[in-house]
Amino acid sequence: MTELGVKWACEYCTYENWPSAIKCTMCRAPRPSGTIITEEPFKSGPGLDGGREWDAPGTEGGGGALLICPDSSARPRVKVASVAETSSKWSCQMCTYLNWPRAIRCTQCLCQRQRTRSPTDSPHTSGSGSRPGPPPQDPCEEYNDRNRLNTRAQHWTCSACTYENWPKTRKCVVCDHPRPNGQEAIELAEPEDPSSIINEQDRARWRSGCSGGQRRSPPTSKREQELKMDFQRIELAAGAVGSKEELEVDFKKLKQIKNRMRKTDWLFLNACAGVVEGDLAAVEAYKSSGGDIARQLTADEVRLLNRPSAFDDGFTLVHLAIRFQRQDMLAVLLTEVSQQASKCIPAMVCPELTEQIRREIAASLHQRKGDFACYFLTDLVTFTLPADIEDLPPSVQEKLFDEVLDRDVQKELEEESPIINWSLELGTRLDSRLYALWNRTAGDCLLDSVLQATWGIYDKDSVLRKTLHDSLHDCSHWFYTRWKEWESWYSQSFGLHFSLREEQWQEDWAFILSLASQPGASLEQTHIFVLAHILRRPIIVYGVKYYKSFRGETLGYTRFQGVYLPLLWEQSFCWKSPIALGYTRGHFSALVAMENDGYDNRGAGANLNTDDDVTVTFLPLVDSERKLLHIHFLSAQEMGNEEQQEKLLREWLDCCVTDGGMLVALQKSSRRRNHPLVTQMVEKWLDGYRQIRPCASLSDGEEDEDEDDE
Structure with missing residues (x-):
């Protein structure tokens, strides 16, 4: 807010003070009897609206103590600070900034x-014990700008880490870099008397005028320009509580x-924050990278990330992904x-x-009427690899298996831990x-693997995810x-012995519902249980x-x-x-078998009905230690010993020993x-490998002819 009236110039520091000031704002010198007018008062004349006149303060109709600036359409009306209010400000002993009494x-x-009481203190600030009233708003922010400029001008900037050091320091307090000799001549010494304050203000005013009144920020380092990452989420919180010395040390x-950090370090911290x-x-x-x-x-690094509840010393990205249940990120991190x-x-x-x-698939999805209004598929489709693969040459077969x-995953499930194909009898x-x-390797791997095991395609349009959510x-x-x-x-069975309130159960359930609606979000065991109802068939997870x-x-x-059974259906x-x-490691894959012509009545090739050409695959219901696989989401009535669970499996699956x-x-x-x-898609895909067969056969024939010539 601009104060109207005549400014007077201080005879010591030439600072232009407002007419209400009885002392110089900068050097505290008393106002001389004869003042120099440096600004003409507003005279009566036509207003901004063309017909209204502006009155000078103190004239008739001027509004008394309320002053209105010519640009009052953008500024509110305020009272001019009285002499008592201005003189009640206290001066800081460090930077001489004039602060409000509160x-x-x-x-x-x-x-x-x-x-300590000083002659400039008002009776309300000392001695009376009464709390001063709320000070009025400063009518001019120029005081703040000038004091801020004077304080900052006393610092010198380190050329290595751009830290602003106090003028008495000879080395940077952060990186111990020596102070440049060229800066000693231009930096300002700490003032000791009023005359030095005058020189300080003149020099600061000259600097601000040369730079256009704006202080340039230190140049951004090349490392930060290259990364272009959000450093705010790995910065120390600005509102930390503590003493000034503790904050300065931190x-x-x-x-x-930060100065020791490299590009790889910033990427790692950004990845840790990304997991959370x-x-x-x-x-x-x-x-x-x-x-x-x-x-x-x-x-x-944990101190720099500044989130003790999320980051711990010694944690890796995998630890963080497990703590925050990021299944999609586990697939990226752990799948080489x-x-x-x-x-x-x-x-x-x-x-x-x-x-x-x-x-x-979209056309075969229907919703069941009644209380249990779950969606279901009307078609029973099972994807298998065609038996014609065995007719291809070995080199072509190897290429096909590498690409499909x-x-x-095959190595981890077979060799690292015997999970599939561990039985010679079955294999x-x-x-x-x-x-x-x-x-x-995305968050939709569960939905993709379900459609691959049935129809041989991905859930690209999120049709199955939408059905799951609904x-x-x-x-x-x-x-x-x-x-x-x-x-x-x-x-309770694993000895955790914890109990949740109903509100906590509801919050966890709401989170499970939200995962189903977000494309790319990782899914949990509950979602597999729901998918078993949508498919209307059991799902076995190895x-x-x-x-x-x-x-x-x-x-x-x-x-x-x-084993996940559709227990809520008939x-x-x-x-x-x-x-x-x-x-495997946060990633789902479809496990399929290969067709067989059924000519020898063995296993998957057992031709149980020659008219229908049915292929049977035997899926073990026990692990490599011959322990029965768990059945998920059983009720209290369905839970029991191993014999009761085996009986339940025989009711929901075609089982044999x-x-x-x-x-x-x-x-x-x-x-x-x-x-x-699906059959047409598989045949067209296989034709691409069949075309490779003549070339391989020709090369084999040429080798046979060469051997005969020898």
Whole structure:
């Protein structure tokens, strides 16, 4: 707010003071009797609106103590600070800034106010004991700007770390860099008398005039320009509580830590914050830059991140992903992409047929009427690898398997821990070997693997995810009861002994519902249970039991392996032929078998009905230690010993016991009953490998002729 009237110039420092000031604002010199007029008062004349006149203060109609500026359309009316209010300000002993009486710290340098009474103190501030009233708003912010300029002008900027040091320091307090000699001549010394204050103000005014009145910020470092990342989420909170000395020490320490940081360090901290906040791009950026996934957070990095509840010393990105249940990020972090071959799956080769299959899936989804209004599929489709693959040359077969299978998942499930194909009886004599299809490493891997195991395509349009969310929402009470009862039993059986309030159960359930509606969000066991109802068939998950790091350390229990039955449907409404999924390190893959012509009546090639060409795959219901797989989400009445659970499995699946005494489930598939679009897609995909066969056969024939000539 601009004060109207005649300014008077101080005879010592030539500072232009407002007419109400009885002392110079800068040097505190008394106002001389004869003042120099440096600004003409407003005279009566036409107003901004063309007809209204502005009156000078004190004239008739001038409004008394309320002054109106010519640009009052943008500024409110305020009272001019009286002489008593202006003189009641206290001067800071460090920076000489004039503060309002209510301030207990200096507005500029945060120095504590000295409570010693001075001649400039008003009776309200000392002696009377009464609390002063609220001070009026400063009518002119020029005081603040000038004092701030004078205070900052006393600092010198370090050329190495850009830290602003006090004028008496000879070395930078952050990086110990020596003070440049050239700055000593231009930096301002600490004033000791009023004359030096005058010189300080003149020099500061000259500097501000040369630079256009704006103080330039130190140049941004090249490291920060290259990264262009959000440093605000890894900065120390500005509102920390503590003494000035403690804050200054913390600030210096953080400055030293930042100056030692390299580009890889910033990417790592950004990835750690990305795991907590769910930013997958930050994690992928760190991994693609060649960052070490097993890198651990140091104490300095934890201090810089400034979130003790989220980050701990020694934690890796995997630890953080497990703590915050980021299944999609675990897939990116723990799944090494060592396959150099480009992927070529049936859904990629035939985009037209794939779109038709997606439309067929959407058309076959219906909602059941009644209390349990869950969605379900009307078609029973099971994807299997064609038996014609065995007719291809070995080199072509190897190429095909490299492009359609996930070799890393296959190796982990077979070799690192015996989870699939561990039984020679099933894999060799009964031809029930399972193959892990390659799948996208995204948050939709569960939905993709379910559609791959049935229709051979991905959930690209999120049709299955939307159906999952709608089923959970419309049948929330049914699924919530099962989920709550199962989680309570699980916590008690594993000795956790915790109990939640109903509000906490509701919050956890709301989180599960929200995951189903977010494309790319990782899913949990409850979602597999709902998918079993949508498919109207059991889902068997063969997965690793523990999260492990690259060094083989056990990080946590996965809880995914087991059998998921559509227990909320009637048994007569469901199919007994299950599908199989594989789970490895936060990633789901479809496990499928290979067709067989059925000429020798063995295992998967057992031709149970020659007219229908049915292929049967035997899926084990026990693990490698011959322990029965867990059945998820059982009620209190359904829970029991192993015999009762085995009886329940026989009711919901076609089960039999092999010659070796192993309980298995029968997965049946048929070429004739399979959807024609799926069969057509597989045949078109296989034709691409059949075209490679003549070249391979020709090279083999040429080698045979060369041997005959010799």
